[in-house]
Amino acid sequence: MIETLAERVNSDAMLVKRGRFLSTTFLLEVGPTPWLIAIAQGKIASVTRGPFVMPSWTFALRAPESEWQQFWAARPLPGHHDLMALIKRRVLKAEGDLHPFMANLRYFKEALAKLRAEKVAA
Amino acid sequence: MTAQFEQVLGRYMNLDLFRRKHRIYVEEAGEGVPLLCLHTAGSDGRQYRALMNDARITANHRVIAFDMPWHGKSSPPEGWHDEEYQLTSVQYTTMILTIMDALGLDKPIVMGCSIGGRIVLHLALEHPERFSAIIGLQAGAHVDPYYDLNFLHRPDVHGGEVCAAIVSGLVGPDAPDCDRWETLWHYMQGGPGVFKGDLYFYKLDGDIRGRVAGIDTSRCPLFLLSGEYDYSCTPEETLAVARSIAGCEVQIMQGLGHFPMSEDPAKFLSYLLPVLNRIAEAGKAPRRVAARS
Numbered sequence: 001m002i003e004t005l006a007e008r009v010n011s012d013a014m015l016v017k018r019g020r021f022l023s024t025t026f027l028l029e030v031g032p033t034p035w036l037i038a039i040a041q042g043k044i045a046s047v048t049r050g051p052f053v054m055p056s057w058t059f060a061l062r063a064p065e066s067e068w069q070q071f072w073a074a075r076p077l078p079g080h081h082d083l084m085a086l087i088k089r090r091v092l093k094a095e096g097d098l099h100p101f102m103a104n105l106r107y108f109k110e111a112l113a114k115l116r117a118e119k120v121a122a
Numbered sequence: 123m124t125a126q127f128e129q130v131l132g133r134y135m136n137l138d139l140f141r142r143k144h145r146i147y148v149e150e151a152g153e154g155v156p157l158l159c160l161h162t163a164g165s166d167g168r169q170y171r172a173l174m175n176d177a178r179i180t181a182n183h184r185v186i187a188f189d190m191p192w193h194g195k196s197s198p199p200e201g202w203h204d205e206e207y208q209l210t211s212v213q214y215t216t217m218i219l220t221i222m223d224a225l226g227l228d229k230p231i232v233m234g235c236s237i238g239g240r241i242v243l244h245l246a247l248e249h250p251e252r253f254s255a256i257i258g259l260q261a262g263a264h265v266d267p268y269y270d271l272n273f274l275h276r277p278d279v280h281g282g283e284v285c286a287a288i289v290s291g292l293v294g295p296d297a298p299d300c301d302r303w304e305t306l307w308h309y310m311q312g313g314p315g316v317f318k319g320d321l322y323f324y325k326l327d328g329d330i331r332g333r334v335a336g337i338d339t340s341r342c343p344l345f346l347l348s349g350e351y352d353y354s355c356t357p358e359e360t361l362a363v364a365r366s367i368a369g370c371e372v373q374i375m376q377g378l379g380h381f382p383m384s385e386d387p388a389k390f391l392s393y394l395l396p397v398l399n400r401i402a403e404a405g406k407a408p409r410r411v412a413a414r415s
Binding site: 079088089103 | 268269270273278281284285286287288290291293295314350351352353354356357
């Protein structure tokens with residue numbers, strides 16, 4: 001599913017525009033599986049699955065797989081519905097040089113929420 | 123197209139606070155029991171726009187909201203450009219009581235959200251005789267910092283963008299888009315360092331955990347309403363406060379977040395109106411007793 005991030009983000013023109021000053025590589029850790037995600041001027045340039053020998057990244061977002069699964073549910077429960085909520089509950093660790101993350105916080109919240117399951121029509 | 127004016131009226135009040143001249147913006151609407159409304163950190167009185175435009179409230183209440191100094195249309199005091207804004211419990215309490223006096227409010231209902239929800243706990247403890255009822259929205263006794271607050275005020279991060287992004291997830295999932303983004307726009311408009319300065323009270327100076335159990339609801343009724351999706355002041359934290367205070371009434375508002383009056387006014391009013399009715403009914407009883415004596 002995470003492989004689809006590039007397609008999901010890059011097809012949202014406003015999201016890409018919002019990230020036009022953002023070029024970085026960050027590590028997304030989903031339980032035992034690390035992913036390197038490269039962003040170039042707001043577009044997801046690559047999504048690479050680990051393990052890695054010598055990964056280089058600016059910052060890392062690490063959470064257990066079950067937490068990401070709940071975050072990516074179509075309608076997450078309270079406390080599972082936002083990156084800051086995960087950080088508040090101390091289950092998401094944000095580490096490294098967090099300037100690009102915080103300076104583009106709306107971008108990262110919306111980009112990672114793109115992996116949410118489609119809501120079933122009522 | 124015909125222009126339609128709201129009944130909300132705004133005025134500027136000049137007064138001294140903390141021995142400094144201040145220019146404070148005050149809005150109000152309606153007539154009746156004064157209902158003084160306190161906005162959240164980093165925002166302003168526009169959060170109460172829906173209450174001021176709802177006849178179910180304004181028919182019996184004079185709804186008043188002021189922008190705290192540094193917020194909204196209220197100016198920071200002269201000399202602000204060479205100082206760091208940090209809100210303290212003492213300043214916040216003094217500000218509220220001074221503005222109440224200036225407006226001639228006699229025992230208003232006070233309702234505050236987030237930092238406003240915290241300060242009303244301080245008011246309930248220290249000045250219960252000044253209010254006819256106290257309503258705390260998203261009221262907890264303490265919040266531990268959960269991110270580096272320095273990101274809120276540094277020149278290489280856009281303050282408006284980051285403040286709104288920090289709080290965006292505090293809006294409940296079902297909030298109407300227009301109200302969700304209006305709420306976030308207020309955050310985007312905050313002055314540099316103001317949200318951070320308010321959080322000094324919220325996360326450091328305003329900790330009331332050790333004293334909150336001393337609130338005596340026989341001196342002033344206390345109602346707590348908290349949104350289910352709030353992770354800043356969680357429902358559990360509000361319930362913990364309520365459990366520690368005899369006579370405190372509490373309700374968790376399903377589907378709502380940290381800004382109930384602003385993010386989803388219709389849903390919020392379904393919780394608030396019964397509380398206001400309760401306060402009105404309770405207010406009638408003592409007056410009848412007094413008339414007979």
